[in-house]
Amino acid sequence: MTQPVSPAQRHQQDGPAATPAKTPARQPAGLRPDVRNLSLLGVLAVLVAVGGFTKPEQFLDSSNLQLVLTQASVIGVVTVGMTFVITSGGIDLSVGAIVALASVWATTLATQEYGFAGILFTAVVVGLACGLVNGLLIAYGGMVPFIATLAMLASARGLALQITDGKTQIVTVDSVLDLGVPDSYVLGIPPLVLVFAVVTVVGWLLLNRTTFGRRTVAVGGNAEAARLAGIDVRRQRLYLYLLSGLCCGIAAFLLVVLSGSGQNTNGNLYELDAIAAAIIGGTLLSGGRGTIVGSVLGVLVFTTITNIFALNNLQSDVQQIAKGAIIVAAVLVQRRTARDGAI
Amino acid sequence: MPETSRRGLLFGTAAVSAGALLTACTSNEPKTKEPAANNEPAASDDKPGKKVTIGFAGPQADHGWLNAINENAKSRAGKYSEVTLEITEGSNDTAAQIGQVQTLINKKVDVLVILPADGKALTQVGLQAMKAGIPVINLDRVFASPQAYRCWIGGDNYGMGLNAGNYIGERLKDKKNAKVVELAGLDNLELTKQRSQGFADALKNYPNIKRVARQAADFTVESGQAKMAQLLQAQKQFDALWNHDDDQGVGALRAIEQAGRDDFLMVGGAGAKAAMDAIKADNSVLKATVLYPPTMAASAIDLARALGQGKGVGGMSELEIPASITLYSAVVTKDNVDEYLPTGFS
Numbered sequence: 001m002t003q004p005v006s007p008a009q010r011h012q013q014d015g016p017a018a019t020p021a022k023t024p025a026r027q028p029a030g031l032r033p034d035v036r037n038l039s040l041l042g043v044l045a046v047l048v049a050v051g052g053f054t055k056p057e058q059f060l061d062s063s064n065l066q067l068v069l070t071q072a073s074v075i076g077v078v079t080v081g082m083t084f085v086i087t088s089g090g091i092d093l094s095v096g097a098i099v100a101l102a103s104v105w106a107t108t109l110a111t112q113e114y115g116f117a118g119i120l121f122t123a124v125v126v127g128l129a130c131g132l133v134n135g136l137l138i139a140y141g142g143m144v145p146f147i148a149t150l151a152m153l154a155s156a157r158g159l160a161l162q163i164t165d166g167k168t169q170i171v172t173v174d175s176v177l178d179l180g181v182p183d184s185y186v187l188g189i190p191p192l193v194l195v196f197a198v199v200t201v202v203g204w205l206l207l208n209r210t211t212f213g214r215r216t217v218a219v220g221g222n223a224e225a226a227r228l229a230g231i232d233v234r235r236q237r238l239y240l241y242l243l244s245g246l247c248c249g250i251a252a253f254l255l256v257v258l259s260g261s262g263q264n265t266n267g268n269l270y271e272l273d274a275i276a277a278a279i280i281g282g283t284l285l286s287g288g289r290g291t292i293v294g295s296v297l298g299v300l301v302f303t304t305i306t307n308i309f310a311l312n313n314l315q316s317d318v319q320q321i322a323k324g325a326i327i328v329a330a331v332l333v334q335r336r337t338a339r340d341g342a343i
Numbered sequence: 344m345p346e347t348s349r350r351g352l353l354f355g356t357a358a359v360s361a362g363a364l365l366t367a368c369t370s371n372e373p374k375t376k377e378p379a380a381n382n383e384p385a386a387s388d389d390k391p392g393k394k395v396t397i398g399f400a401g402p403q404a405d406h407g408w409l410n411a412i413n414e415n416a417k418s419r420a421g422k423y424s425e426v427t428l429e430i431t432e433g434s435n436d437t438a439a440q441i442g443q444v445q446t447l448i449n450k451k452v453d454v455l456v457i458l459p460a461d462g463k464a465l466t467q468v469g470l471q472a473m474k475a476g477i478p479v480i481n482l483d484r485v486f487a488s489p490q491a492y493r494c495w496i497g498g499d500n501y502g503m504g505l506n507a508g509n510y511i512g513e514r515l516k517d518k519k520n521a522k523v524v525e526l527a528g529l530d531n532l533e534l535t536k537q538r539s540q541g542f543a544d545a546l547k548n549y550p551n552i553k554r555v556a557r558q559a560a561d562f563t564v565e566s567g568q569a570k571m572a573q574l575l576q577a578q579k580q581f582d583a584l585w586n587h588d589d590d591q592g593v594g595a596l597r598a599i600e601q602a603g604r605d606d607f608l609m610v611g612g613a614g615a616k617a618a619m620d621a622i623k624a625d626n627s628v629l630k631a632t633v634l635y636p637p638t639m640a641a642s643a644i645d646l647a648r649a650l651g652q653g654k655g656v657g658g659m660s661e662l663e664i665p666a667s668i669t670l671y672s673a674v675v676t677k678d679n680v681d682e683y684l685p686t687g688f689s
Contacts, residue, residue, distance in 0.1 A: 055577070057579075058576055058577050058579070061576075063576065063602075064576050067572055067573070067576050070572075071569055071572065105365070105368060105369060108368055108369055108370060108371045109370065109371050109372065110367060110368045110369065110370040110371070110372075111368040114368075118368070122365060122368055125361050125365060126365065129362070129365075161405055163369050163371070164371070165371070165404070165410060166404045166405045166406045166407055166409060166410040167371075167406075167407050167410060167689045168407060168564055168590055168593055168615075168617070168689065169371070170593060170617060180597070180601055181600060181601050181603075182601065182603060255565065258565075258568060258597070259564045259565050259567075259568045259593070259594050259597055260593070260594075260597040261564045261593050261594070261597075263563060263564045263565070263590075264405065265405075265406070265562075265563040265564075265565070266563070266564070266565050267565075268561070268563065268565070268566075306569075306573070307573060307576075310558055310570065310573030310574065310576075310577060311573065311576065311577040312577075313555075313556045313557065313558070313577065315530065315557070315558075315559065316530035316531075316559045317530065
């Protein structure tokens with residue numbers, strides 16, 4: 001097979017010139033993630049072009065922008081938390097189950113008695129509590145994150161089922177329901193999207209502009225070196241799983257607002273969606289590098305794909321096949337651009 | 344351990360009190376308990392007869408409909424003084440369910456009622472029971488071989504689609520170029536295909552109606568909201584919507600409310616209490632729902648009792664119970680909702 005040799009391939013063949021590109025973890029500067037973000041923006045632009053070309057009337061419409069951003073907000077908040085955990089070299093498989101547990105706990109008849117504050121408080125505290133258990137097991141119990149959070153996934157789903165008894169818990173608190181309908185939009189922006197934006201900005205500041213963020217990257221890059229440098233690695237890990245739990249709690253509240261209910265099947269496979277979004281965003285699965293902007297772009301890519309498919313009335317089978325292909329294509333394009341850009 | 348810091352104490356106390364507050368919040372008991380609905384149709388032959396022990400094995404009740412199946416079986420068995428119900432812990436694991444049925448066989452129950460987690464996979468254990476001389480009532484999900492059951496009773500997925508389509512067709516028959524949208528259930532399941540096929544076949548009777556869009560959700564509220572929101576964005580104007588499942592319908596109705604749309608009529612599926620309440624209140628686009636009745640579990644207990652006592656079904660002249668019973672997917676509208684409301688599940 002003869003193919004045109006791209007600059008990237010040429011660099012690879014050159015040998016030494018390509019080396020820096022292959023060891024991104026060693027590169028502390030934010031350059032590489034930024035380049036990746038740029039290429040992901042390109043992917044998003046292509047998607048927008050496809051959407052605009054196939055369904056101009058429905059796709060290029062402010063109500064569609066509201067729709068895409070709203071659908072992205074729940075999984076987006078979860079992904080911000082996940083990005084921190086992955087950056088530190090960990091993984092949190094329990095996010096979907098925590099969202100389910102927090103959303104059903106926050107919508108029991110007993111909780112609804114306490115109104116808006118009760119629902120918000122319960123969702124956030126249940127999320128934090130699950131994160132605390134994860135963090136303690138991993139940081140101080142010496143358990144592998146994969147196993148500890150897998151155990152949490154099973155138990156939290158079980159507890160959610162026990163609370164609901166398999167029933168759909170419908171929310172009757174008007175102040176909560178009102179947050180999800182157009183009357184509550186601020187300058188055309190749904191409150192859910194505002195929360196998503198705030199979580200994104202806070203997450204970005206935390207990761208890029210604070211000691212906490214630098215410690216997270218250090219722990220993920222090389223935990224032993226971080227320990228020798230005086231970082232309390234265990235406490236840092238505890239905080240990170242707490243943070244992920246907190247994000248799940250917030251996401252659970254958003255989901256309650258969005259769907260007007262709590263159900264033990266909520267948050268199905270969020271762990272995979274969040275991990276996939278973070279990875280195509282440019283966060284390194286092995287830790288040491290993370291980008292909030294990339295993760296959010298990753299979430300937007302997925303939500304936009306779903307949106308375009310639905311608007312074009314493609315069925316589930318085609319959607320799934322195409323989604324897999326697009327993920328592979330997005331990652332390939334991105335790696336190529338990143339390689340070119342870095343040199 | 345370092346000495347306990349004041350901050351630690353403070354956080355500890357806060358955590359404990361938050362925990363105490365929260366554990367009180369897992370209750371789902373309504374403050375005022377309504378008396379249980381009690382107007383099921385009377386059994387054909389209410390005179391207590393020979394004692395019958397019925398073994399019941401079903402899947403894990405992880406959603407409303409399955410939960411209602413268990414409740415219907417229990418309450419129906421409770422009505423007969425001579426019936427003892429041996430009910431197993433529900434399981435979605437094929438191996439676990441096989442073990443449970445085998446335990447019931449070893450206990451030598453008189454009749455078995457089995458709702459398999461997976462019909463094909465449980466066929467062998469059904470055969471085993473029949474060979475051991477224990478007649479099996481196969482509930483809803485059918486075994487691969489008719490030899491594995493004495494009687495099958497279940498819902499009609501094709502009929503659901505058919506009745507939903509015909510109801511919508513009658514409502515729109517005078518409208519030119521009418522547009523219909525379908526929100527299906529989980530596409531991986533054969534039953535979803537059957538429902539969609541029935542719906543398509545019914546709409547063929549009405550040449551003025553065209554199905555303009557179909558999306559599949561996955562029976563959850565969350566997916567119902569997400570897929571419906573997309574459908575509403577894609578179709579700025581249509582006349583009717585059929586949603587396969589009332590659980591995902593909660594989310595679909597939420598999406599419709601969020602989009603501020605009320606220009607079409609919506610028909611649900613399965614027969615949840617929330618949907619029937621909305622039909623009765625008549626304040627949303629939801630005007631009807633087609634049943635997939637969980638009361639089939641109560642009927643299965645009736646059949647098991649008749650089988651155990653060597654009787655036929657009342658109202659029919661046969662000496663034996665039938666080999667197969669397909670239930671009718673009635674259309675519940677505002678006019679007849681009161682009759683069906685007690686069978687609605689949450």
